[in-house]
Structure formats: structure tokens, C-alpha cells
Amino acid sequence: MWRDDPTIRILGCGNPLVGDDGVGIHVIERLNELHSELPDNVELIDAGVCGLDILNMLENAEKVIIIDAVKGAGNIGSIHRFGIEDIKGARSNSVLSIHETCLADVLCIAEHIQKMPEKLIIFAVEVEMTDEISLCLSHKMQAYVDEVIDLILDELRAMKAS
Amino acid sequence: MTRVVVDPLTRIEGHLRLSTEVNENGVITDAQSSGMLFRGFERILVNRDPRDAARITQRVCGVCPTSHAMASGNALDDLFGIADQIPKDALVARNIIQGLNMIASHATHIYVLWLPDIVNPAYRDVLATIGETGNALWKELLYRFAPISYRIDGVSIPPGKAYVNAIKEKKRLQEAIAIIAGKMPHQMSSILGGVTYRPNVADIGKLASYYYEVMDFVDSSTLGVDHGTWLHNTFQASSPQNAVKFVVEHLQELVDKSLLSNDFSHSAGWGDVELLAAFGCELIGETLLGLPASLKLDRTGGYDSNSSVGFLTYGVYYDVENGDGYDPLEFGKTGFQKAAFITNSLEHQKFDHRNVTEEISHSFYTGEDNLHPFDGVTEPVIDADEINYSGNDQSKYSWMKAPRYKGVPCEVGPLARMIAMEEPLTMGLIKSFTDNGYSAANTFTRMVARVQEMLIISEQLRKWITSDLDPNGRFSVPADLNMAKDSQGIGLWEAPRGALGHWVKTGSDSKITNYQMVVPTTWNSSPRDKNGIPGPIEQALIGTKVSAVENLLGIDNSNPTGIYHAARSYDPCIACAVHTIDLTKENGRNKRVFDIV
Numbered sequence: 001m002w003r004d005d006p007t008i009r010i011l012g013c014g015n016p017l018v019g020d021d022g023v024g025i026h027v028i029e030r031l032n033e034l035h036s037e038l039p040d041n042v043e044l045i046d047a048g049v050c051g052l053d054i055l056n057m058l059e060n061a062e063k064v065i066i067i068d069a070v071k072g073a074g075n076i077g078s079i080h081r082f083g084i085e086d087i088k089g090a091r092s093n094s095v096l097s098i099h100e101t102c103l104a105d106v107l108c109i110a111e112h113i114q115k116m117p118e119k120l121i122i123f124a125v126e127v128e129m130t131d132e133i134s135l136c137l138s139h140k141m142q143a144y145v146d147e148v149i150d151l152i153l154d155e156l157r158a159m160k161a162s
Numbered sequence: 163m164t165r166v167v168v169d170p171l172t173r174i175e176g177h178l179r180l181s182t183e184v185n186e187n188g189v190i191t192d193a194q195s196s197g198m199l200f201r202g203f204e205r206i207l208v209n210r211d212p213r214d215a216a217r218i219t220q221r222v223c224g225v226c227p228t229s230h231a232m233a234s235g236n237a238l239d240d241l242f243g244i245a246d247q248i249p250k251d252a253l254v255a256r257n258i259i260q261g262l263n264m265i266a267s268h269a270t271h272i273y274v275l276w277l278p279d280i281v282n283p284a285y286r287d288v289l290a291t292i293g294e295t296g297n298a299l300w301k302e303l304l305y306r307f308a309p310i311s312y313r314i315d316g317v318s319i320p321p322g323k324a325y326v327n328a329i330k331e332k333k334r335l336q337e338a339i340a341i342i343a344g345k346m347p348h349q350m351s352s353i354l355g356g357v358t359y360r361p362n363v364a365d366i367g368k369l370a371s372y373y374y375e376v377m378d379f380v381d382s383s384t385l386g387v388d389h390g391t392w393l394h395n396t397f398q399a400s401s402p403q404n405a406v407k408f409v410v411e412h413l414q415e416l417v418d419k420s421l422l423s424n425d426f427s428h429s430a431g432w433g434d435v436e437l438l439a440a441f442g443c444e445l446i447g448e449t450l451l452g453l454p455a456s457l458k459l460d461r462t463g464g465y466d467s468n469s470s471v472g473f474l475t476y477g478v479y480y481d482v483e484n485g486d487g488y489d490p491l492e493f494g495k496t497g498f499q500k501a502a503f504i505t506n507s508l509e510h511q512k513f514d515h516r517n518v519t520e521e522i523s524h525s526f527y528t529g530e531d532n533l534h535p536f537d538g539v540t541e542p543v544i545d546a547d548e549i550n551y552s553g554n555d556q557s558k559y560s561w562m563k564a565p566r567y568k569g570v571p572c573e574v575g576p577l578a579r580m581i582a583m584e585e586p587l588t589m590g591l592i593k594s595f596t597d598n599g600y601s602a603a604n605t606f607t608r609m610v611a612r613v614q615e616m617l618i619i620s621e622q623l624r625k626w627i628t629s630d631l632d633p634n635g636r637f638s639v640p641a642d643l644n645m646a647k648d649s650q651g652i653g654l655w656e657a658p659r660g661a662l663g664h665w666v667k668t669g670s671d672s673k674i675t676n677y678q679m680v681v682p683t684t685w686n687s688s689p690r691d692k693n694g695i696p697g698p699i700e701q702a703l704i705g706t707k708v709s710a711v712e713n714l715l716g717i718d719n720s721n722p723t724g725i726y727h728a729a730r731s732y733d734p735c736i737a738c739a740v741h742t743i744d745l746t747k748e749n750g751r752n753k754r755v756f757d758i759v
Contacts, residue, residue: 050224052270053347055333105310112321113330 006062020127024067070124077144078126188717193703194553197562207677228263229657238354241651246487251635252356253480266335267658268616273328278309284710298424338372356638386433402590463728464601474572477501478656502582521564524689535665538678574660577611608731646672
């Protein structure tokens with residue numbers, strides 16, 4: 001289908017096999033259920049733990065929203081909204097395997113090797129349980145997924161207006 | 163005696179724990195390599211439709227899923243009895259998909275996972291001892307190979323030019339695979355019976371342009387001479403001696419020019435390989451070229467002269483000169499990269515898969531020991547008390563089994579493949595090393611073999627794309643599930659990291675009754691066997707000096723470069739893990755600094 005409106009891509013990151021780490025994936029699944037209500041120019045991607053392959057997923061999209069899990073900065077369920085400038089100070093804790101290349105590193109590499117999207121927003125959700133094998137989000141976390149969805153829908157409306 | 167444990171070993175795939183004993187002279191005297199993840203795919207596959215195996219087994223890994231798809235595809239072609247009918251063009255398409263992945267994986271290992279090791283601050287200090295030349299060289303190494311987010315003494319170092327450009331190439335190669343295989347990682351094209359996608363003329367044109375982009379990177383970074391010149395004088399050299407002679411004379415010319423100017427830039431003729439060969443290697447750099455210092459990578463990661471470690475390769479890539487079909491049991495007999503078992507004294511023997519067994523006496527598994535993969539079982543220990551990392555006679559310390567060929571632990575990977583195909587540069591280097599009392603296999607020869615293989619396959623890829631692939635050819639043969647009744651199949655292949663085998667058996671309902679994978683890192687990172695013989699990485703660690711340049715500036719157990727170099731030179735690949743962002747770190751100005759775990 002031919003379109004002339006800018007592509008908005010939403011990437012959910014994380015490993016859904018270890019509980020709350022998969023919150024980004026759960027958000028993508030929920031958005032998929034709402035797909036008919038989303039504008040045509042919105043693409044949803046389960047980016048899993050793709051590491052450097054996220055570089056390819058940042059191509060050919062004007063606006064990108066990333067959802068990932070975050071740990072340790074506040075209360076469980078807090079949702080942080082970052083721009084690329086906000087995570088520039090981040091650095092990997094030397095656990096650099098290709099699978100574990102962190103989002104901040106990937107975005108930093110992206111800035112060196114490719115044209116970045118005009119707008120990039122990261123929703124980082126404060127999570128609880130990431131050290132247990134589980135397909136489910138922790139009880140607390142399930143409620144926060146709706147909040148993330150609302151924030152994303154607000155963001156989409158703002159993008160449309162701008 | 164000090165125990166030095168690296169857990170996890172970073173800049174590899176997945177979770178590997180290395181535990182070593184280091185004596186008062188800084189020499190590693192004992193080592194245990196522990197895989198810390200349970201794969202379990204064998205158990206997932208039981209009772210499933212075998213055709214799904216080529217999709218499911220790819221999920222073992224996001225870095226070399228292609229190889230699992232191919233090994234599984236071969237096992238299925240065999241299981242359904244149609245391997246002899248697979249159309250030539252399907253085989254060419256599979257070769258292209260695998261070749262692209264091999265180059266991407268090697269480039270990633272060389273530039274992203276391994277070369278950052280030689281910008282370890284220990285080498286700044288070592289190179290500083292030789293004055294201006296050393297300082298100039300250190301600057302050049304940092305300029306090329308510094309990884310992302312790198313800091314030395316709190317100072318942020320911009321990412322290296324070669325590092326960044328290699329990631330660009332890896333990214334492009336993922337796109338290239340997706341052109342004919344749907345997506346990458348976890349491509350969708352290679353299946354039982356052939357491939358799902360018929361490449362068109364435009365695809366072939368695009369693939370050719372990707373090839374040229376890779377060669378641009380090779381010529382502007384990896385090599386200081388044109389890749390054609392390099393391959394003509396090494397891979398196509400008239401003898402191993404001549405291949406080494408070409409490299410040494412080429413390096414001598416560069417050294418003569420640069421030692422006065424201290425210019426080690428690419429425009430002065432120094433490719434990444436030339437820098438590594440002249441300054442990374444004691445035998446070439448110091449002995450043959452007379453340089454004042456080197457990183458002595460040839461002194462790390464070698465085997466003791468009494469070691470029994472052999473080299474194993476199953477062969478890889480279909481011989482498309484032969485037209486349709488292939489024989490899964492004689493796979494690698496003809497064609498480009500051949501199957502072989504090579505003993506520790508470099509004697510070549512014909513490979514026979516029946517000699518492959520897996521031991522579990524030091525692994526977290528129970529059941530019968532020393533089984534061929536057709537009869538293999540994957541039954542984890544139930545009692546956690548059985549886990550014991552000490553490495554003593556009884557202890558179980560790894561999720562990896564201990565594969566053996568005729569009872570011998572084997573090194574697998576580019577070096578084994580280059581030896582099997584008697585690649586002149588590799589064989590010439592090995593002869594120079596053994597003549598001078600070095601181990602044939604060491605960190606340096608492993609890295610050179612990987613670079614050389616990347617170049618050789620790039621050339622082969624061009625042929626597959628531009629002359630062998632016929633868009634009007636046939637790309638699959640049909641197969642019915644009934645054909646897999648009470649059957650068995652063998653899939654032999656090579657992943658970038660080495661020999662990869664899948665063995666599958668089915669029952670009367672054609673469903674899988676047993677599926678076993680023996681993967682490359684299980685060979686390289688194997689624990690001890692029932693005779694107490696350590697695996698290849700364990701043996702390579704034992705005898706290696708723990709700190710930089712044979713402990714030149716003293717023993718530093720907190721920066722065990724010897725362990726890093728030796729283990730990473732095998733390109734270990736374990737599996738996937740969890741990742742989250744950790745926001746707990748704060749800096750002095752009370753501003754949040756994000757830390758990633």
C-alpha cells in the first residue's frame with residue numbers, strides 16, 4: 001500500500017521468558033489487539049533481544065517509540081520517558097555480548113553509522129521480577145501495561161498533531 | 163596459587179564461566195570451562211512434526227541461526243530420503259545464505275568481540291616501553307579498534323573506525339540475507355526439500371552489490387593491499403612457504419617505511435591484518451622482522467606438546483558443480499570445504515560421523531555415558547548438590563556435554579577448516595610455529611584463519627551469486643510427511659564457530675522421537691571426559707601466562723588478558739540471556755547516570 005505519511009515504528013524490547021523483562025513485548029502484543037484503531041502508518045515490531053539487529057529496525061522510519069524494561073531508579077511501575085539525549089550518559093556494565101548489547105549502546109552505535117529517525121522516544125518501565133523463568137508479567141506489572149499503552153496513544157496523537 | 167575466575171566471560175555469546183588456577187609465576191596451571199545455560203531444545207523437539215525442526219532449532223541462537231537451519235535442513239533431507247534430489251539452484255541459494263552469514267559472523271567476531279581486546283590498557287603500558295613507535299602504534303590501535311562506550315582511566319574514548327565500519331557491514335549483510343531468505347536473524351527460506359524463495363534477476367544484482375560493499379570495507383580497512391593481490395599470493399600461493407614469504411616480505415616493506423615516520427595508518431599500507439601480523443605475533447614481529455616488541459598472541463592459547471587435541475570439521479557448502487542432490491553421509495567429501503579429522507600431529511583422517519560420542523561424566527546430566535548422538539539423551543541432573551565447580555575427578559561443572567571423536571577432544575572452527583582444506587597461508591604459519599617450538603594452534607593462528615576464511619568465502623560468494631545461481635532453475639522438491647515414518651537423518655554442516663551436527667529419529671507416526679544437536683562451542687568449550695582429559699579451551703588456558711605479553715610488566719590477576727585472548731579466540735557462543743536497563747548508578751553531581759546490565 002502506498003503512503004505518503006511518515007512511518008511511526010514502535011519497538012518492544014525484552015525477553016518474555018523471564019517475567020517482567022518482557023514488558024515491552026507484552027505492550028506490543030496489546031497494541032496488536034488494538035491494531036484496527038491505530039493509524040495506518042504505525043508499525044509494531046517485537047524486537048526481542050535483538051541487540052545489534054535493532055540497527056536495521058531503526059531504518060526507514062521517521063518516528064520511533066521503544067519500550068524496554070528498566071531497573072532501580074524508582075518505584076515498580078514508574079514509566080520513564082527518555083529521548084536519545086537522556087541515555088547518552090548510559091554505558092554498558094561490560095556485559096557486552098552480542099545478545100546483550102544494551103539499548104543505549106545500540107543507539108550510540110546507530111548515531112555513528114546511520115541516519116537517525118527524526119524523533120525517538122523510549123518508554124522505560126520500572127520492573128520487578130526479571131530473574132525467574134516465567135511467561136507472565138508479575139501481578140503488579142500487568143496493571144502498568146495499560147498505562148504504557150495510554151502514554152503511547154497520547155504520543156501517537158501528539159505526533160499526528162505536530 | 164591464586165584462583166582467577168572470569169564469570170561471565172564478556173564479549174562472547176551467552177554465559178561462559180572460566181575458572182583457573184594461576185601459580186606464583188603467573189602461569190595458568192588448571193582450568194575449568196563451564197557453560198552456564200541449559201539449552202533443552204532437544205526436549206522441546208520430541209513428539210513434534212520434524213519439518214518444524216529447521217525453524218525451531220534456529221532459535222538456539224541469534225548470531226548463527228542460519229547454520230542451525232542448514233544442519234537441520236540436511237538432517238530432514240536425509241530423514242525424508244530426498245537429499246539426492248535437492249535441485250542445484252536450491253543448494254546454491256543455501257550456500258549464498260550461509261556464506262553471507264559466515265562473513266557477517268566472522269566480521270562481528272573479529273571487530274566487535276575480539277579486536278577490542280588489543281586496546282586493553284595493559285598494551286598501552288607495554289608499547290610505551292618502546293618509546294615513540296610504541297606510542298604511535300597505541301594511538302593507531304585505539305583509533306581503529308576501540309569499542310563503543312570505552313573508557314580508560316575514566317577518559318571516554320571514541321569508538322574505533324574499523325569497529326564502527328564493521329558493524330555497518332554486519333548490518334548490511336543482514337539486509338542481504340533478508341533479500342533471498344525473508345528476514346534475518348532466523349531466516350525463513352531454507353526448508354526440507356530446498357528453499358522457499360526463487361531469487362529473481364534484481365535480487366542477484368542486489369546481492370552482487372552487497373558483495374562489492376563488503377570488499378570495499380576489506381580493502382579500506384582489513385587489508386593494506388587489494389584483496390585480489392592478497393588472496394593470489396596467499397590462498398593461491400604455489401606453496402605454504404611462498405604464502406608466508408609473501409606476507410613477511412610485504413610486512414618488511416611496511417616496517418622499513420614506517421619505523422622512521424611512525425606512520426601506521428591505512429594510507430601508509432597498514433591494514434588491520436598487517437598490524438595484527440607484525441605487532442601481534444612474536445615469531446613474525448620480533449624474530450622475523452626484528453621489531454622491538456609485540457603482543458605475543460602466538461604465546462597464548464596454545465596446546466602443550468603432549469596434548470591430544472585434534473581438529474575436526476564436517477565440511478560445509480554444497481558442491482554445486484555436481485548438479486542436483488548431495489549425499490548427507492559423504493557430505494564434505496568433494497567441494498569447497500572438506501570434512502576431516504586431523505590428529506594432534508596434523509595427520510588427516512577420513513571423517514566418519516559414527517566416531518562422534520558425547521560424555522557426561524563432568525556435565526550436569528544423568529544417564530548412560532559416551533553415546534552416539536543418534537542414541538543421545540538430554541536428562542539434566544535433579545539434585546543441585548551434584549554441581550561442583552572444583553573440577554576434581556567426580557565433579558559436574560558444566561551444562562555442556564563433552565563431545566569426543568574416537569575419544570579425542572577436538573578444536574573446531576576456522577582454523578580446523580583451514581587445516582582441512584590445506585590453505586597455504588595457514589599451513590605455512592603452522593609449519594613456522596611448530597618448527598620454532600610454538601603450538602600450531604594459538605590465539606594468533608586462530609584469528610588469522612578466521613580473517614583468511616572471511617576473505618576466501620567472499621570470493622566464493624561472488625561465484626555463487628554471479629555465475630551459479632540461475633533464477634530460472636528449480637528451487638525445491640516436494641515431500642510428504644509419510645516419507646518420514648520410522649526414519650533417521652543426519653545433518654552435518656559448519657557454523658562460523660565450527661562443526662555442527664543434528665541427528666534426528668522419527669517413529670511410526672513420523673513424529674520426532676529423538677533429536678540431538680552437537681554444536682561447535684560444546685566441542686571447544688567441553689569439560690573434562692571420564693578419563694579426566696580437559697576440553698580444548700581448558701587445555702589452551704593451561705600453560706598460558708595470565709597477564710599481557712607473558713607477564714612482561716608483572717602479574718595482574720585482575721586483568722587476565724591471557725584468559726580473555728585464549729578463550730575468545732575460539733569465538734565461543736553459548737546462548738541468550740536477559741537484559742534490562744539498571745538506573746541505580748549515580749555520578750558525583752547527583753545526576754542519574756544510566757547503567758546497563
